[in-house]
Structure formats: structure tokens, C-alpha cells
Amino acid sequence: MKFKVKNLDLLNFHENIGCQKGCPVGTNAWKYISLINLGKYTEAFRIAREPNPFASICGRICTHPCEVNCRKGDFGNPISIKALKRLAEEHSKDTEPYLKQRIKYKEKIAVIGGGPSGLTAAYYLQKRGYQVTVFESTSTLGGMLWLGVPEYRLPREIIQKDIEFILSTGMDVRLNTPLNSNYTLEDIKKEGFETIFIAVGTQKGKELNVEGKDFDGVFNGIDFLLNVNKGYQVKVGSKVIVVGGGNVALDVARTVLRQNTNNNNSSVSEEAQAAVDAARTALRLGAKEVHIMCVESRGEMPATGWEIQEAEKEGIIIHNSCSLKKIIGEKGKVLGIETLSVKSVFDANGVFNPILIPKTENILYCDTVIMAVGQKPELDFLNSDSNIKLNLNGTIKINEEHYQTTESNVFAGGDVAFGPRNVIQAVADGKKAADSIHLMLSEKRGEKEEILPVKTIKAVCHQQFEFKPNYHKIKRQDASTLSLDRRIGISEVEQCFTIEQGIAESNRCLRCQIYTVFNSDTCILCGGCVDICPTSCLSIVDFDQVENVELKKTFISINSNKFENKQKLCSILKDDTQCIQCGQCFRRCPVNAISMESFEFI
Ligand SMILES: Cc1cc2nc3c(=O)[nH]c(=O)nc-3n(C[C@H](O)[C@H](O)[C@H](O)COP(=O)(O)OP(=O)(O)OC[C@H]3O[C@@H](n4cnc5c(N)ncnc54)[C@H](O)[C@@H]3O)c2cc1C
Structure with a gap:
């Protein structure tokens, strides 16, 4: 072997x-x-x-x-x-709060969009000593955290806390300032912003082009959440079907349940609260219905397992492997949806390509349909003759390492560049884009600076x-x-x-930053560590069985004197995937040839 x-x-x-x-x-x-x-x-x-x-x-x-x-x-x-x-x-x-930063550089930087990606880029650039201005179309910062994610999953004071920390670095913020066809990227450049980071997300809900999509009672999922989160009253019917299988669809479905209870609660006195709560509990137990239908099977749903479980606990009924054929209605109002069963969703290459089963039509009756089938960016602030190129799906084309668009002073990141993803990716994009912008500007100033710490170990x-x-x-x-x-x-x-x-x-943490380090000069190959290891991650093998030539040379040069009288050389191998950092080998070693050392990477 x-x-x-x-x-x-x-x-x-x-x-x-x-x-x-x-x-x-x-x-x-x-x-x-x-x-x-x-x-x-x-x-x-x-x-x-x-x-x-x-x-x-x-x-x-x-x-x-x-x-x-x-x-x-x-x-x-x-x-x-x-x-x-x-x-x-x-x-x-x-x-x-974080102390306001001293401005070291004269270049003015504009960040378009005050979501996680834009604010992260602004925060790290501000920390480096640039004066950043954030242009945000709405009256609040936070992007989809505020506009999309429901409050029962993310309390608004938590968003406020992080944003206050970010703003304490001293960036300028222009709220209610959308870039659009009347106030374009070119206008911003004329104001002296020569470097720009675009992070406007994917704010527009996609539509399915199916029969009946214009009936009364058909909502767009993103618009629905945006309206609820902005505090507008949104009236939905008593039986709702949400089309789509991702986290947004689940957020929509779970918000509908709460929305119905909110609608009933417009002027409740404190005495009536218990009665209303009891009535709501009864509603949640079956009087009002919320369904989700999606083409994916349960295992393929692009929503997290935990969210699916919680939605089901709350009474939401999930229909997997169903495709929307059409929305049916009468006198301009929704009556239900017609579906077809789905045989498979992805082709052999893993590409989304649903195969439907003919003659499996089924009707689900409802009075509201909410379509949560994806999002796309809205980029009307880019002039038609802009040098900034788009991908086929409407996102901004960038160099994925440097976040530069096809125009050298303009960068983009977050959902507008990669399509709908998640917060931590948007934050990572903002951070890496800030590093790239600094690198570009440093080079222009003729300064040599070692940056891009993301890749440095x-x-x-x-x-x-x-x-x-x-x-x-x-x-x-x-x-x-x-x-x-x-x-x-x-x-x-x-x-x-x-x-x-x-x-x-x-x-429970394995403390993976701790490593067992073996000193081959001291080791007497007694095998004590191998015997005591609870996961059998250590083994002593004949040296001939080791396949790495380079390692053999090093090993022999270190050990040849010590083992020259032995017929066979041996080697201790460690399977790192099995090590649980328990330290039993370290304690057992009679000659202190093993140490446990902690490595911290920054
Ligand atoms: C319903 C829902 C639930 C989600 N749940 C989760 C979750 O649980 N966990 C998770 O990690 N991620 C979740 N996400 C995804 C996450 O919110 C996004 O991936 C993330 O917010 C993207 O950040 P961003 O900065 O790229 O864009 P966004 O957050 O979309 O921010 C873009 C900002 O740009 C502004 N803007 C747009 N156009 C203009 C313009 N023309 N001019 C000026 N400003 C403009 C917008 O108002 C917004 O503030 C969810 C998303 C949705 C929709």
C-alpha cells in the first residue's frame, strides 16, 4: 500500500x-x-x-x-x-463608536447604493483615509436588509447598530438621491467623483410571462415585501399561493401570515389583545391558508432547510415539483392557478432546465398569487453609450478579481454584479473592491503600497x-x-x-487553529502516539510506502544517521482530516517530540 x-x-x-x-x-x-x-x-x-x-x-x-x-x-x-x-x-x-477618520487623500469617491456592499466599501475606503459620498435612492441605509428581509428575522435596531458604527467613520450620505435617467453616472463624474463603486443590488422582481399575470390579486414578491417593510398596508386575500422556492419566497409566505394578522389589528385595545391573539392563533391553525409552489423537489429548493422547517411549523403548505402553467381568473380577478408536474429541474450539466410531465394539469384555488421568482438590477442611470458592459442576465460585467467594470475608474460589486446572493458575499465584495480602488489610486499617485490583505497569509x-x-x-x-x-x-x-x-x-469547537507539530530529531518512533490516538489519524509506515519524493529526501537527510543501523526506515503519517486536536498524542509522548501549537492567520 x-x-x-x-x-x-x-x-x-x-x-x-x-x-x-x-x-x-x-x-x-x-x-x-x-x-x-x-x-x-x-x-x-x-x-x-x-x-x-x-x-x-x-x-x-x-x-x-x-x-x-x-x-x-x-x-x-x-x-x-x-x-x-x-x-x-x-x-x-x-x-x-468608531472614531472619525482623518482624510489623507484628495480623490473624491462615490458609492452608488447604501446596501451591505456599498456601505462596506465606503467603510473600508473611509478607514484608509478617503472621503466617500454614498448616494442612496431611498430614505434609509441598509438596502435589502431593510427593504427585503422581514423584521421578525432581523430587528431594525440591529441594522441601525451596524449602520451607526459604519457611519461613525465620517462618510457623507445623500439619502433620497437615486441615480436615474435624469441624474446619471456622467452627472456624478462632472461633480468631481472620478472613482465610483456601483452597488445598487437587484431591486426589481422578475416576472413570469404566463397567462393571467395581470389579474387583480397577482403581486410581485419583492414589491410586496418592500411595501410591507416600508410600513404600507398591503391587503392580501384569505388563500394565498406564493410561486418560487428560494428564501425570498419563504419570506413572502411567512410575511403574508403576519400581514393577515396585522390587517385585523388596526385598532385593537389592550383588553382585546388576548382575544385577538387567540383569534390569530386559530387563524394560523387553518382558517387562512398560505401555500408555496415551486419547480424544485424538496432537496433542490434553494432555501435554507431551517427556513423551510420554520415555514412549515407556521402552517405554510409546500408543493414541490410543480410548474405554473397559467393563472386562472374571472372578471379580471384571480381564482386560482393551473400547474403541471415536474419530472426534473436540472439537466446533466446542472443547468436549470425543467422537464414537465404532460397531462398532469392540476388546479389550486386561491384569491392571491405572489410571484417570487427572482430579481434583476435596474440600471437606467447608465447612458446608452456608456462604456460599462452588462452580462446577459442584466448584471454589470466586472473583472471578478479586481471588481473593475469595463470602464477603468468604475467598480461594481454585490448583487448588481453577481445576481442575488447573500449579505456576507456582498460585504466581501465591498471590502475587496475598496482594496482594489485603493490600489488603483495609489498607483496613480505613484505610491507603492502592499495591499490586498485578503490574499495575504x-x-x-x-x-x-x-x-x-x-x-x-x-x-x-x-x-x-x-x-x-x-x-x-x-x-x-x-x-x-x-x-x-x-x-x-x-x-465543542475542535480548535482547528491548533496543530500537532512533530520533532523528528527527538522522536524515537515508539508508537505511543499512534496507539493512543482515538481517531486513528496517526500511523507508522515503512518509508518505501511514502509517495512524496521531495519529502523522502528531506526525511532521509534528517534521519539517516539516527537510523542507519536499522534495516528499514519508518515514517509517522498524520491524516489531518481525522485529527480532533484532543492532544492525547502530545501528552503520551515520552520524549516531548510532539507539541501543540496555535497558528493565527490574518
Ligand atoms: C426577501 C429577502 C430576504 C433575504 N434574506 C437573506 C438572508 O436571510 N441572509 C442573507 O445573507 N441574505 C439575504 N438576502 C440577500 C441580501 O439581502 C442581499 O444579497 C444583499 O443585501 C445584497 O447587498 P447589495 O449591497 O449588493 O444590494 P442591496 O442590499 O440590494 O442594496 C442596494 C442599495 O442600492 C440602492 N439603490 C438601488 N438603485 C439605486 C439607484 N439607482 N441610485 C441610488 N441608490 C440605489 C437601494 O435602495 C439599496 O439601498 C435576502 C434578500 C431578500 C430580497
Whole structure:
């Protein structure tokens, strides 16, 4: 048997820290988890906020790619990293605003769009010493966080908290200032903004071109959420069907349930509250119906599993593998939808290409249809003769490494460049675009500056070993949710961890930043470490079985004197994917040839 091995370098150590590798902004999640474990919430939250000015928001609604990459997932369930971030945020005493930055550079930079991507770019540019002006079309900053995400998932004071922190760097903000065909990018350039970052998101809901789409009672999903979030009264009927299977469709469906209860609640006295609550609970138990239909099967739905479960708990009925054939109606009003069953959604190359099953028509009756089938950008502020090129789907074409559009002084990022994605990606885009803008301007000023820290790996290494007995046996903690009868209006559904839950969960962390380092000069190849390893990640093999030639040369040169009398040379191999950092090998070693060292990458 042959073993393929690789020489370890800093990159390998870094790759092993799954949470940091998975996070688009490289958050040192393991570090704030360790601090939470010590009860140091303020320090923990500062670590979370260092690479991400939207850290409070991410503690609530992040799609948490860190958890998908968490190595603990290979041994059961990943760490509840998002919930731990929220715990740190809620217990942090860090109320000090960020100090206003000194302006070092004379170039004026415009950011178009005050969503997560635009504000992140503005924040990091401002921190570098540029004066940034944010142009925002609405009366509030936050973009889809405010306009799209419902309040029962993201309380508005949390958005406010992150935005105040961002604004404390001293950027100029022009609210209610949309760029459009009357106030274009060229107009902004004439005002002296020579460098521009476009981050206007995808604000327009797509429409399906089906028969009946203009009947009364047919809404666009994004417009519906925008109106509810802006506080307008939106009247929907008693049986609603939401078309679409992503998170937006789920947000629409769950908002409809709350909207119905809101409509009934226009002038409720305090005495009547209990009766209204009871009536609402009865409504939620079946008097009013909300359905979601989507072409995808359950496993293919582009919404997170947790959101689907919560929607179903709230009484929403999901119809999978259905395609909308037409909307049926009478006298201009919706009566229902006609569907066809779906055989498959994606082709062999994974491209969206639904195959429908003929003669499987089915009618679902309803009085409201809400279409949540995707979003696209609105870019009427680009002149028809603009040098800025678009992709086929209407997003802005950029160089994905530098975020530069086809016009060199204009950059773009977030949803307007990549299509609808998520907050942490939008933040990462804003941050990387800020670095690229600074690099371009530094070069123009004739300054040489080493930047783009996103790709730099600087390791700080120190010996440190902490071991929580039986930590690998502790069960994953999940945040509790509000009971169904209290899910009314804007009440937040997901709750914060208790301190005890936080400690238990942080004890589960594998501490992937800690590495076992072997000293081949001291090692006597006794095999004690191999015997004690609980996951069998260590093995001693004949040297001939090792396939990496380069490593063999190094190894032989180090060990040939020591083992020259032995017939066979041996090698200790470690399978990093199986290591749980328990430290048993380190404690067992009779000659201290193993140390546990912690690497921090910045
Ligand atoms: C209903 C819904 C639920 C979501 N849920 C989640 C979730 O749970 N987790 C998650 O991570 N992501 C979620 N997302 C996605 C997330 O909100 C977006 O990916 C993110 O906000 C994109 O950031 P952005 O800055 O690129 O664009 P946006 O957030 O869209 O911000 C764009 C900003 O530009 C402004 N603007 C637009 N046009 C102009 C103009 N012409 N002139 C000036 N200003 C303009 C807009 O008013 C807005 O403020 C959700 C999105 C929606 C719609």
C-alpha cells in the first residue's frame, strides 16, 4: 500500500481552519468562539467585527458558510457559529463608536447604493483615509436588509447598530438621491467623483410571462415585501399561493401570515389583545391558508432547510415539483392557478432546465398569487453609450478579481454584479473592491503600497494548548425559537443562546487553529502516539510506502544517521482530516517530540 503525503506549509495549516476558510471575509470564528468560552464577549465581538462591519446582522441572518466548512461537521454536527456570534453581540459592552477618520487623500469617491456592499466599501475606503459620498435612492441605509428581509428575522435596531458604527467613520450620505435617467453616472463624474463603486443590488422582481399575470390579486414578491417593510398596508386575500422556492419566497409566505394578522389589528385595545391573539392563533391553525409552489423537489429548493422547517411549523403548505402553467381568473380577478408536474429541474450539466410531465394539469384555488421568482438590477442611470458592459442576465460585467467594470475608474460589486446572493458575499465584495480602488489610486499617485490583505497569509504561531475533557461528546446546541402562538407581526422568531448554551457550544469547537507539530530529531518512533490516538489519524509506515519524493529526501537527510543501523526506515503519517486536536498524542509522548501549537492567520 502506498500513501500520498504532502509537505506541510502555512497554507495547509490555514486550509485546515474550515470556519475561516469558508467565510468570504475570512472571519477568525474559532478565535471569537474561544473568547466566548472565557466569557469575554466584548473582545469576541470585536474579532467578529474586524473583517465585517455588518457583524451584528450576520449574527442573525448570515447564510453561515463557515458552518458548512466547519470540520466538526465531519464528526457529527458543525458548531452553531452564527448563534455564537449573536451571543457575543448581545453581551458585548462595546458601545464606543468608531472614531472619525482623518482624510489623507484628495480623490473624491462615490458609492452608488447604501446596501451591505456599498456601505462596506465606503467603510473600508473611509478607514484608509478617503472621503466617500454614498448616494442612496431611498430614505434609509441598509438596502435589502431593510427593504427585503422581514423584521421578525432581523430587528431594525440591529441594522441601525451596524449602520451607526459604519457611519461613525465620517462618510457623507445623500439619502433620497437615486441615480436615474435624469441624474446619471456622467452627472456624478462632472461633480468631481472620478472613482465610483456601483452597488445598487437587484431591486426589481422578475416576472413570469404566463397567462393571467395581470389579474387583480397577482403581486410581485419583492414589491410586496418592500411595501410591507416600508410600513404600507398591503391587503392580501384569505388563500394565498406564493410561486418560487428560494428564501425570498419563504419570506413572502411567512410575511403574508403576519400581514393577515396585522390587517385585523388596526385598532385593537389592550383588553382585546388576548382575544385577538387567540383569534390569530386559530387563524394560523387553518382558517387562512398560505401555500408555496415551486419547480424544485424538496432537496433542490434553494432555501435554507431551517427556513423551510420554520415555514412549515407556521402552517405554510409546500408543493414541490410543480410548474405554473397559467393563472386562472374571472372578471379580471384571480381564482386560482393551473400547474403541471415536474419530472426534473436540472439537466446533466446542472443547468436549470425543467422537464414537465404532460397531462398532469392540476388546479389550486386561491384569491392571491405572489410571484417570487427572482430579481434583476435596474440600471437606467447608465447612458446608452456608456462604456460599462452588462452580462446577459442584466448584471454589470466586472473583472471578478479586481471588481473593475469595463470602464477603468468604475467598480461594481454585490448583487448588481453577481445576481442575488447573500449579505456576507456582498460585504466581501465591498471590502475587496475598496482594496482594489485603493490600489488603483495609489498607483496613480505613484505610491507603492502592499495591499490586498485578503490574499495575504501572515501566521502568528505560539504554543498553547487547551483541552476540554469529552468535548467531542457534547451535543450541538441550537437556538430556541418563539412558540407558534407568539409569532405575530414583527416578533423575532429565533432567540439568542443562553450563556450556558454558549459555553457548551464553544466547548465543542475542535480548535482547528491548533496543530500537532512533530520533532523528528527527538522522536524515537515508539508508537505511543499512534496507539493512543482515538481517531486513528496517526500511523507508522515503512518509508518505501511514502509517495512524496521531495519529502523522502528531506526525511532521509534528517534521519539517516539516527537510523542507519536499522534495516528499514519508518515514517509517522498524520491524516489531518481525522485529527480532533484532543492532544492525547502530545501528552503520551515520552520524549516531548510532539507539541501543540496555535497558528493565527490574518
Ligand atoms: C426577501 C429577502 C430576504 C433575504 N434574506 C437573506 C438572508 O436571510 N441572509 C442573507 O445573507 N441574505 C439575504 N438576502 C440577500 C441580501 O439581502 C442581499 O444579497 C444583499 O443585501 C445584497 O447587498 P447589495 O449591497 O449588493 O444590494 P442591496 O442590499 O440590494 O442594496 C442596494 C442599495 O442600492 C440602492 N439603490 C438601488 N438603485 C439605486 C439607484 N439607482 N441610485 C441610488 N441608490 C440605489 C437601494 O435602495 C439599496 O439601498 C435576502 C434578500 C431578500 C430580497
